[in-house]
Amino acid sequence: MGRGVVFSDSQIDEISIKMQTTSTSGLEDTTEVIKKLEEKLFTIDRADLDTVVSYVGYQESQAGPPIFAPNLAQIRVILNFQDKRKTKDANVITNRIRELVGKPENVTDMTIDVVKAGPGAGLDINYIISGDSYAEIEKAAGYMMERMNGFEMEVGRGKDKEMINPITELKTDLEEGKKEIHFVVDEAKASMAGINLSQVSMIMRASIAGLNVKSIKRDSENVDIMVRVKEDDIQTVDDILELKIPNMMGQRIPLKTIVTVEEEQGYSILKHRDGKKAIGIEGSIDKEKTNVAAVNEELSGIIEEARKKFPAVEIRTAGEFEMMQEAFRDLIEAFAVAMALIFIILATLFGSLVQPLVIMAAIPFGFIGVMLTLFFHWETASFMTFMGFVGLSGVVVNNSLIMVNFMNQGIKEYADKNKAVLDGAKSRLRPIILTTVTTSVGLFPLAYGWFGGNDPMLMPMALVFSWGLLFASLVTLFIIPSLYVIMNNARTLLKKIIGKDSDEDFYLFKNKKNISYKKTDKSRAVEIKEEK
Structure with missing residues (x-):
């Protein structure tokens, strides 16, 4: 069993191939690479493959708008529906594509992965x-x-x-761009030569981009006048280094005497x-x-x-793991609030702080049932499986609640507490088994995809709910009565320790007609006359 994901990978029906060719590649070069990859993709079994859609010069971004560049490309491999595929697991098909594609020529970066929808898409x-x-x-x-x-x-x-x-x-x-050339000025040498940094900057700007020295108006339009070195005179880095800069004494100092050149890899996006x-x-x-x-x-x-x-x-x-942590953290917080509310409601209804704990003791056994289900089905614990556990908790609490209520009613009728507990448990045996079996069997088609009930998103939830309910309900039939007896024995012992009769007021109840009940023999309590 896996350690947890947001949504199971069984619901995947698309694989994405994103690639980047060399920075000097144009659209035609990138298109040629894509054509070769498509030929390899079409060797995949057609029972698995539905459509291949290619985009050249375009690539979807995980964190923002699409990116457009001639050396970018993306291929969407759309699979057939899972129930129609020969290979059910999309991850197996993804690995097959990786083997087919290998490392294409002129491709500097490539990512092949499944495409997820919803909160797990990271x-x-x-x-x-x-x-x-x-x-x-x-x-x-x-x-x-x-x-x-x-x-x-x-x-x-x-x-x-x-x-x-x-x-x-x-x-x-980091997306590599073109190489960058850095001209590093030696400030000490520049100072000795009588040249400041602004002069160096101005000369280099004029040699490469030109300087805007003035604007004139011609035919109601502003026209910029640019001063720059002839393009034929600046073809290489050495041509720039041969430029001469006038200093304060009127001397013309070669640029190469005060700067050094460094070449570094540039990045297209920082x-x-x-x-x-x-x-x-x-x-x-x-x-x-x-x-x-x-x-x-x-x-x-x-x-x-x-x-x-x-x-x-x-x-x-970041990514899917961060989303998974946030999703499970929110779910645990919601579950804790739900458990607190259930406890408060039960404590209010039963007028006891102990009986709600007995009733809610069925929840851990529901969790054990869920874990065993995941283990034996080799299923990953996902967000939907834990949603199934949350729903399951409400059902097992309901079964326990009704059983404890029947036991409480038996305590009013029987002087023998053990007999009251036994009769209360027996009276709920058939209803709990019937409702559990019918609910679980009713969910099996969805859990296993029978009779067209193949919904990959809901299957894990139905699986853990059905089997978890079966396990928890069967255990509840034995655990809840046992805990109820332990609770009563502990209360009796506590009353003896503090010096009160263990039976005092325990069997004394009054109904709306002010009819009282008391113990008359070892097995039965009988009604006495209405008090005047």
């Missing part, structure tokens, strides 16, 4: 590294990438256990997060082997190491 692996210095952020990102590339974890169970690195297509979200410079680490996982929660939990050690090694940067989890 990246499998996603960490945001932010800070004030790009240099420090890049160091932290490089360290994490190195550790994650060498990461291994245990997957499978029994004889199928193995150590693998489940992370695929790990990358940063991202920020909460006002700070940021880099994201992204990746997919092999969901055929494991799940998002398990991998991110195993990676937590690497993240903590990176935080200690680079205290100047902030590292936080």
Whole structure:
């Protein structure tokens, strides 16, 4: 059983392939790459594949509007409905596509992953590294990438256990652009030569982009007058370095004597997060082997190491794992509020603080039933399975509530407490079994997809609800009466300790007609005459 996801991957019917070719590629070059990939995709069994849609020069973004560029492309692989596919698991098809595609020529970056809908539609692996210095952020990102590339974890169970690195297509979200040339001015040499930085900046701007020195009006339009070096004279970096700058003494100093040239990789986009410079680490996982929660939990050690090694940067989890944590946190809070309200209502109805606990004792057994169901069905614990558990809790509480109420009524009638409890439990045996069996069997078609009841989103919820109800109800038939007897014995013992008769006032009740009941023999309590 997996450790948890927002929504099960069984409901996936689309796979996305996003790629980026070399920065010098045009639309025609990118189109050629796409055509070759499409040929490979069409070798997939047509029982699994429905449609392939390709976009050139366009790519959807996870965090914002689409991106348009001639070297970007995206392929949508739309699968047939799960009940019609030969390969039911979309993750198996995704791995097959990865094998078919391999590493295409002229492709610098490529991501292949399933497309999810709803709250679980996030990246499998996603960490945001932010800070004030790009240099420090890049160091932290490089360290994490190195550790994650060498990461291994245990997957499978029994004889199928193995150590693998489940992370695929790990990358940063820095998008490389063209090379950048930096002219670094040696301020000491410039000062000795009698040249200031503004002069250097002005000469370089004039040589490359030109200077706007004046605007004139011609035919009611403003026309800018630009001063720049002839384009034929500036073809290379060396041509710029040969430019001469006049100093305060009227001397013409070659630019190359006061600057040095540095070439660095440029980026097309520099991202920020909460006002700070940021880099994201992204990746997919092999969901055929494991799940998002398990991998991110195993990676937590690497993240903590990176935080200690680079205290100047902030590292936080994002993507599907963050969504999953928020979803489960909200669900747990809602469940806690619901349990508190149930307790308050029961305490008010029964006039006791102990009996609500006896009634609610059935809930943990419902949870045990859910966990056993997930284990034996090799199903991942998802948001919908826990929604099923929340619904299941209400049903098992209802069964326990009615049983305890019957026992309370028996206590009024029988002097023998054990007989009262036994009769109360026996009277509810048939109704609980009948309602449990009919409810569970009624949910089986949805849980297993029988008779056209194949809804991937609701199947996990129906599965845990049906089997969890069967388990919890059967256990309740024995546990609740036992706890009720223990409660009564504890109350009797407590009354003896504090010096009161254990039976005092316990069997004395008054109805609306002021009719009282009292113990007359060891087995029965009889009605006495109405008090005048």
